[in-house]
Amino acid sequence: MVGRGLVEINKVRKLVHNTSVLKLSEEGIDWIISVADGDGRQALGFVEMIDINFTNTTDENKPEEVTLEDIKGILKNSPMLYDRVGDAHYDTISAFHKSVRGSNPDAAMYYLARMLQGGEDPLYIARRMIRIASEDIGVLDDSCLPFAVAAYQAVQMVGLPEADLALVHCAVKLSRAPKSVEIYRGWNQMKAWTANPEISGAEIPLHLRNAPTKLMSDLGYKKGYKYPPDFKDGKVSTTYFPDSVGEQQFLKGQHLGDAIDPDL
Secondary structure (H helix, E strand, O other), rough: HHHHHHHHHHHHHHHHOOOOOOOOHHHHHHHHHHHHHOHHHHHHHHHHHHHHHHHOOOOOOOOOOOHHHHHHHHOOOOOOOOOOOHHHHHHHHHHHHHHHOOOOOHHHHHHHHHHHHHHOOOOHHHHHHHHHHHHHHHHOOHHHHHHHHHHHHHHHHOOOOOOOHHHHHHHHHHOOOOOOHHHHHHHHHHHHHHHHHHHOOOOOOOHHHHOHHHHHHHHHHHHHHOOOHHHHHHHOOOOOOOOOOOOOOOOOOOOOOOOOOOOO
16 A cells, blocks of 8 residues: 555655655564554555655655654654554553643543554553552542443443543543552562562461361461451451461552652
8 A cells, every 4th residue: 555655655756746756675664564553544644744855855855765763753753643552552651641640630641642643552541540540649638430330331332533531531630639659669679679589488376367277276377366446446366467467568658658749
């Protein structure tokens, strides 16, 4: 399709503009096809933009062959250029995530619009918002996680274009929600700590073990376990970590850091 499009464009260049033919390198054509990701109209749109760039260029200043580097330079700021498997894909979702984390709903909507207009999979965006709900908000607003899951389901049931508002609704809610990374940081610390085999392989205390058989009961499994609901306010004196590692605390109630941005 790109080849046929070039043929038609070169007919116009010769008959209407009286300019030399436009020739793209094979590498450049392959890149356009890859970026268009099966969308023939988008691929032709890219070729037309390249043609426009060279329409008013004199023959002595026009390269004999437009290289991949030339093509990227022409298209890099194009709103049409959204490589769903390349840098634009990762850069835009990163900017979207950081805008939500930074509590800027307008910027979040901007990057959301760019992704949807570029043909991004809406379920991919919805999955990222599910992650954001736990990573950046967590326990400070427990409603955000089921809300994000509901947005994902809305996209599944309704589809685009009607489901776009469900994505916007969720993005704005997450942006405006109070932020907490307590769970995110605590879990990362826990994963790093338990990567040590001596920690992850520590013997589970007998009073915390399951005792479905008489033999296990005779061996002391579950012996000494205090059932918190039986006690006032559910408070008991006991231990939950293995004896060899001792009691630990990874969740300390600190939702955000305490650094001050000097640019504020």
